[in-house]
Amino acid sequence: MIATRLSLRDFRTYSSAEVRLGPGLTVITGRNGAGKTNLLEGIYFACTARSCRTSNEREVVRFGAELTRTELVCEDALGRHEVTVGFKPGETKRLRADGAVVENLVGTGARPLVSVFLPDRLELVLGAPALRRAHLDQVIAALWPGRSGTRRAYSAALAQRNALLASIRAGRASRASLPAWDAELARHGVALMADRAATVDNLRPRYAHHAQGLGLEGKVELRYKPRSEATSADELAAELAERLESDLERGFTGHGPHRDDLGFRREGRELRSYGSRGQQRLGLLALLLAEREELAAAHGAAPLLLLDDVMSELDATRRGRLVDLLRRDGQAVITTTELDHVPGGEEEDVTRIEIVDGRIETPTHA
Numbered sequence: 001m002i003a004t005r006l007s008l009r010d011f012r013t014y015s016s017a018e019v020r021l022g023p024g025l026t027v028i029t030g031r032n033g034a035g036k037t038n039l040l041e042g043i044y045f046a047c048t049a050r051s052c053r054t055s056n057e058r059e060v061v062r063f064g065a066e067l068t069r070t071e072l073v074c075e076d077a078l079g080r081h082e083v084t085v086g087f088k089p090g091e092t093k094r095l096r097a098d099g100a101v102v103e104n105l106v107g108t109g110a111r112p113l114v115s116v117f118l119p120d121r122l123e124l125v126l127g128a129p130a131l132r133r134a135h136l137d138q139v140i141a142a143l144w145p146g147r148s149g150t151r152r153a154y155s156a157a158l159a160q161r162n163a164l165l166a167s168i169r170a171g172r173a174s175r176a177s178l179p180a181w182d183a184e185l186a187r188h189g190v191a192l193m194a195d196r197a198a199t200v201d202n203l204r205p206r207y208a209h210h211a212q213g214l215g216l217e218g219k220v221e222l223r224y225k226p227r228s229e230a231t232s233a234d235e236l237a238a239e240l241a242e243r244l245e246s247d248l249e250r251g252f253t254g255h256g257p258h259r260d261d262l263g264f265r266r267e268g269r270e271l272r273s274y275g276s277r278g279q280q281r282l283g284l285l286a287l288l289l290a291e292r293e294e295l296a297a298a299h300g301a302a303p304l305l306l307l308d309d310v311m312s313e314l315d316a317t318r319r320g321r322l323v324d325l326l327r328r329d330g331q332a333v334i335t336t337t338e339l340d341h342v343p344g345g346e347e348e349d350v351t352r353i354e355i356v357d358g359r360i361e362t363p364t365h366a
């Protein structure tokens with residue numbers, strides 16, 4: 001599935017804009033503040049009806065406008081598809097896929113999956129484990145939509161157990177009902193751990209391959225770091241029971257997959273603590289590329305990759321390697337202040353979009 005044409009109406013800086021995307025690599029250039037990220041966000045919003053930049057979605061509506069509208073035309077072996085999103089803050093979004101009103105755009109088959117890299121996504125490597133867990137669980141949901149319920153079921157059981165711990169502490173409940181909740185939590189917990197382990201196992205060789213291809217030197221490893229070593233629900237329930245006194249002291253459950261982490265290692269050390277900024281960026285890119293490949297294998301089509309300002313902090317060799325990779329397969333859109341930062345960006349197979357004075361000046365066909 002390829003996204004071919006995007007129309008934006010009152011989206012961020014754009015009162016009205018139309019761009020054509022290439023089937024391979026599209027490069028968006030413009031000076032700082034020109035509206036490059038706005039355009040990338042527009043593509044994401046048109047595909048998902050969500051912003052990749054903010055949870056306060058009213059920000060995407062152009063200053064002074066009441067509502068925004070995006071339209072995305074895509075093509076696959078079955079022909080032409082069209083998805084539209086209408087958004088007026090405070091009201092339910094109006095979504096259409098191939099003319100039919102839909103509640104969400106996931107699973108409509110009318111738009112590509114999207115994977116996005118914004119500079120603040122480096123937090124995935126640098127930030128708290130919760131970010132990495134949430135990301136891993138999103139990958140699981142994208143790979144196996146049927147399994148996304150496991151995480152929700154685990155979170156619900158955890159909230160119940162924590163509420164019960166608080167009641168026991170306050171003397172309002174007895175310990176008698178805890179084993180039943182521990183069993184429930186452990187059942188969903190081992191299922192969640194199994195999904196996470198299987199996903200990281202699948203990603204690991206792809207990650208190492210891409211990290212090496214991008215020039216992240218040395219032995220690199222993507223590691224699932226489960227908090228528990230249990231291999232069955234009974235074992236996890238036993239671990240929970242062992243820690244009951246400290247849980248009661250703290251007032252919450254301190255053990256289980258809600259404390260898991262994902263490690264990005266290079267030469268046996270965490271990139272988060274010992275990697276340079278460029279190496280951390282390469283690690284994250286390798287992960288996104290590995291996920292894209294895994295999703296392509298699972299769904300038969302690679303997600304559309306959106307990369308914002310990814311070239312800064314990469315040296316010329318690594319920029320070249322990244323661009324080679326992006327030109328080889330799948331559809332990708334990248335932003336940069338200078339076309340010179342994209343080696344090969346002048347080539348015929350690369351589509352170029354230039355933003356000058358807030359206007360999209362040179363939408364070119366691939």
Ligand SMILES: Nc1ncnc2c1ncn2[C@@H]1O[C@H](COP(=O)(O)OP(=O)(O)OP(=O)(O)O)[C@@H](O)[C@H]1O
Pocket residue numbers: 011012013014030031032033034035036037038039059060061062063309337
């Ligand atoms: N809802 C909105 N309506 C109008 N303008 C907006 C809106 N939201 C943001 N902007 C403007 O968009 C501009 C920033 O655009 P954008 O982030 O796309 O720049 P950029 O080209 O990616 O820049 P850089 O290279 O510095 O990252 C700012 O001038 C900001 O004021």
